[in-house]
Amino acid sequence: MTGTERRLLASNLSMRYLKSLRSSHFWAVIASSLVLLAACGGATPATDGSTQPPAEAGPATVRIVQDGGCQMMGPNCPTYELDRDGTVRLYRTGESEVVVEAAVDSAVTDELWQQLNTVDIGALVERAEPGTCQACVDGIDTVISYSMGDEEVSLDSAVIAFGAGEPFFAVFNEAIEAMAAAAPMPIEQR
Numbered sequence: 001m002t003g004t005e006r007r008l009l010a011s012n013l014s015m016r017y018l019k020s021l022r023s024s025h026f027w028a029v030i031a032s033s034l035v036l037l038a039a040c041g042g043a044t045p046a047t048d049g050s051t052q053p054p055a056e057a058g059p060a061t062v063r064i065v066q067d068g069g070c071q072m073m074g075p076n077c078p079t080y081e082l083d084r085d086g087t088v089r090l091y092r093t094g095e096s097e098v099v100v101e102a103a104v105d106s107a108v109t110d111e112l113w114q115q116l117n118t119v120d121i122g123a124l125v126e127r128a129e130p131g132t133c134q135a136c137v138d139g140i141d142t143v144i145s146y147s148m149g150d151e152e153v154s155l156d157s158a159v160i161a162f163g164a165g166e167p168f169f170a171v172f173n174e175a176i177e178a179m180a181a182a183a184p185m186p187i188e189q190r
Helices: 003-021 024-040 106-118 121-127 167-182
Strands: 061-068 078-083 087-092 098-103 140-148 151-156
Touching: 061 167, 078 167, 087 167, 106 167, 121 151
Parallel strands: none
Antiparallel strands: 061 078, 061 140, 078 087, 087 098, 140 151
16 A cells, blocks of 8 residues: 555545534534533543543444465354454354354453554554555455444555554454454364
8 A cells, every 4th residue: 555545545534534523413422521521520530540431432343354375275264253242253254154152351352442442543544554465475364343433444454564563453463362262263174
């Protein structure tokens, strides 16, 4: 992805965000929040002293689709759906039947949802290096998708690099490892 393409993607994400700002519902929520904050004297720290968004905020489900070299022996590429409560559903990529349902530790979901609630997707895309097609050389490509309000987010490792130096992707990599351990893919051969 060229710098221009990344800027266009970031611009597209920003435009969707700005369009959501124009809705009257958005402004009604903002006005109500300001009145509430004024009445309460500002943001109240949580019991741990932070003013971070509650862990329950953010998407209900995150979907992670992997494809590529894991298809060599059979349909063994995983698609994970992770719910906020830690429930993991494993599918074979491209199929709709749940193969395994399990759960991951709440620390995994807490850390992941903290990233989801605080990351600036436009800035993340702008910082990211161009991705490469790992599936083209028997590797595995990954697509992370979720919804934040009216915004659909879809990040593809073939388009932008999921660099482990970026906290957002490091946490996602840890979550993928935890999901693979909790819900291992039963190998099928052709």
